[in-house]
Amino acid sequence: MSEALMPKTILHVGCGRAPLPAYFRSPEWREIRYDIDPAVQPDLVGSMTDMAELRDASVDAIWSSHNLEHLLPHEVPTALAEFRRVLRPGGMAYVVVPDVQSLAEKIASGDLEGELYRSPIGSIAVLDVLWGHRASIAAGRHYMGHRTGFSAATLQRRLTEAGFDPVSVERRPQAFELFASAAGPAAIETLFESARQAHTAGRWADAEALYGEVVARSPGHWPAWLERGIVCWALKRRDAALAHVRQALAIEPNFARTQATLGAFLGISGQPMAALPHLQRAVELDPQAVEAHYNLGKALQEQGEVAAAERSYRAVLHLDPDHQLARLNLGNVLLAQWRSPEGLPHYRAATRAIDDPYVQSNWPMLLNFSVEPSDDEVFAAHREFDERMIAPLAGLIVAPLNPPDPGRRLRIGYLSRDFCRHAVRYFLLPVIEHHDHQAFEICCYYFRDRADEVTELFRRHADRWVDCHDLDDDELATRIRRDGIDILVDLAGYTDRNRLLVVGRKPAPVQIAYLGYPASTGIRTLDYRISDQWIDPDPPAPPVASSEVPLRLAHGYYCYAPLPDSPPVGTLPLDRSGQVMFGSLNQAPKLNRPLLEAWAEILRRLPASRLLIQNAAMHAGPASGHAIALFEQLGIDRARLEFRPFGKAPGYLQTYHDVDIALDSFPYNGGTTTCEALWMGVPVVSRCGGRQVARLGLSILNQVGLGDLVADSAEHYVETALALANDADRLRRLRMTMRARLLQSPLMEQAGFTRELEASYREVWRRWCAER
Structure with missing residues (x-):
């Protein structure tokens, strides 16, 4: 027989010898007779406070007539919890109990032993309703005693507290009883749909509670675990969110959205390494999952895997050409591979489409790092930001x-x-x-x-x-x-x-x-x-x-105060190794292909030299791999290159103990890095250009009397570096005297600089006052 044709089951609690109501005595229903008294030959013998022989969610309805009043008050919730447990989702419980409120009128008349009505077990008086059927109790069936009572209000409350919803209680004064119909737990999918509706409406706390009820009743319901994790994330309960999504994944590991969600959450939590396998699995399961591809790209980018990140962002744009964040990040990873001519158009297109001030402000900033745009184009980008966001x-x-x-x-x-x-x-x-x-x-x-x-x-x-x-x-x-x-x-x-x-x-x-x-x-x-x-x-x-x-300011742009616990100046590395060690501690975005080509030319023309690069990105395998590949294309052997991670101050300054000459970045010169190199006794070769960021090295080196180390072209930059590298005596003198040079220079005349700055403040204030 198909499931659709099978009769529904009704549990007849406390069945005794009484029949079910006529409605339930039809072929549609199969009765399970349940009673504490074996003599009435029930199908199952047991107490309604512990119906262990019945499985969870195993019956479609419960009929309980004149049973609950036989329990002690504290036992009633236990029995009702059992009713709710054995009911299938969407099932109904029908409960009949004496109505103490109706009895009150009879009690007031003083007639306690006159017949109220006749039942299958004989005449019933007020005393029988209040304390239990006297004849049955006299015959030794003490469980027939009544130990609690109900009004309509108390029965409604007890059923509601037990989790039934909705509950309807009807008074039947002629029979001196109450009739309650109470809906059991909703169907799991109905409950899940209610949770989804609350979720969609942004009622996060309600949704989380409903999803929690679903998984409490059905621990294997992995969609509810997943959605519960998502709403916990919205509620900023990140640990709980991760735990719930992981539970969904443990139950069903082959659902792309679960893998993608866990990967996205881990990525946002600053765990890109942990995110990667989940995002990779997500795109395997669903190659059309746009956001999974995007988040995979972000995780790869965080790990310095810029070539792999590029593939992910291109996959996103193939599926959704209007995904501007992917376009923005594609521009970023192309720039990180020194492919500015390809990267800048993507970045520019994205910033035009994304109306966000922080995204918009990235574009002018980015152009300062790039060689390709003219100085006028760089300034125009700043003016465009002003027109779009400030005006x-x-x-x-x-x-x-x-x-x-x-x-x-x-x-x-x-x-x-x-x-x-x-x-x-x-x-x-x-x-x-x-x-x-x-x-x-x-x-x-x-x-x-x-x-x-x-x-x-x-x-x-x-x-x-x-x-x-x-x-x-x-x-x-x-x-x-x-x-x-x-x-x-x-x-x-x-x-x-x-x-x-x-x-x-x-x-x-x-x-x-x-x-x-x-x-x-x-x-x-x-x-x-x-x-x-x-x-x-x-x-x-x-x-x-x-x-x-x-x-x-006559003192210059910078007023420098080094860390008090800076390492001492070391000896000249050239004297230890016989080779000149060039070095750069500039941040990775300041490095570009034309700059690295200039560095390769320096190394080519000075065979007895090496190059050390230290920053937060370039020491990583993928990033340094791109640099190595480029240098090898330019004829520089990998053995002449060294990459180091960038640590915390002042520890990373120890790197200058291994550097003879620092090579400045261009077009965005170093500021802090140039001052730190000089403080550590290392001369800096810089290149200046037209835009202001390309003249920082010119400012710093002129403040300390080393303006001759500033070049005005790529060729001059190479020649200046080579000339200094070939003057070992000057390198030694600079190493020994550099700190004294800085201390006596305007760069470190802190009180004088501050007085001049204050004078400038006062002067512009006077101008403002005069205009008033």
């Missing part, structure tokens, strides 16, 4: 209320997320430490969500400290305006997670760009930019566009 904020600018008094104490606000262990510390902390607090009130606005011992140094030297990482752009601009900041100094520019949209609201009368972004921003609300005669020559030669007025 629309003009209506939010409020007229300043700052008193236009040129001589009063000024409030200077420094805006940064780098008041911590970051390169900014080497150049800004000495300024904060040397500020004249009688003339200037120093306010630091810190928008990172962590602090360290360097943060505490900044905090100690500030007159006012504001942790503002949790303030949105409007709130932060309002706070700066309310604090009465006279001059706001933005230290972030286009760097990661910048606050240019705060700067665009012009919360201070005068706004200045400095340090974190050493180039013209193109931002109309930034009035000035700290600079010097080398970064911004006057008149400019070559002419370089700038949206801000350069404030040229």
